[in-house]
Structures are given as C-alpha cells and as structure tokens.
Amino acid sequence: GDLALSVSPVKPLGDYRVTWASDANGLTWQLATEHGPLELRGSGSVAGRRVQMRVTARAAADAPRAVVAQLKTLLDTIGTHGGTEAVIETGSRG
Secondary structure: OOOOOOOOOOOOOEEEEEEEEEEEEEEEEEEEEEEOOOEEEEEEEEOOEEEEEEEEEEEEOOHHHHHHHHHHHHHHOOOOOOEEEEEEEEOOOO
C-alpha cells in the first residue's frame, strides 16, 4: 500500500519494494520505488555484527513543483544532503 508519514504533508509518499537475499556471508537487501512523489533507493547488508545501509531520498523527477516544495521539509529532517537528495547511511563493525 501507499506509505504515509505523519511528519509529511504529502500523502501518500509512494509504494516501495524491498527484496532480500541471504547466503553464507549474511543478509542483503535492496529498496526501490515502484511509484510516488518520494523516490527512495538503497541497499544494505547484515553480516554477523556488521550492519551497513545507504538509502537515498529525493523528490521524483515527475513530481509537481508544489509537491517538491512540500517534500523539502521532510528531506531536511531525513539525513545529510547531496544537492537535492537526502542520504541515510550507517555502517558498524562488531
């Protein structure tokens, strides 16, 4: 179903797909946007106590200007910025 967040005036934000795979080295996942004004893409892995993840959020290229302006506040709260996108990145070694 469509994702919505209480901190965002844009509802719904979109539909997203997460795919998982596991092998002897651990678990990996991929995040992709199916449709919606907030484009999310990312990947991550869990191997033992080591956890890594990187997710990028941005307004979709076809989002109307008014929606892009509304998403700016949400993107400002998400993470560090690289131009018009917000990035959530973690990595730990255990």
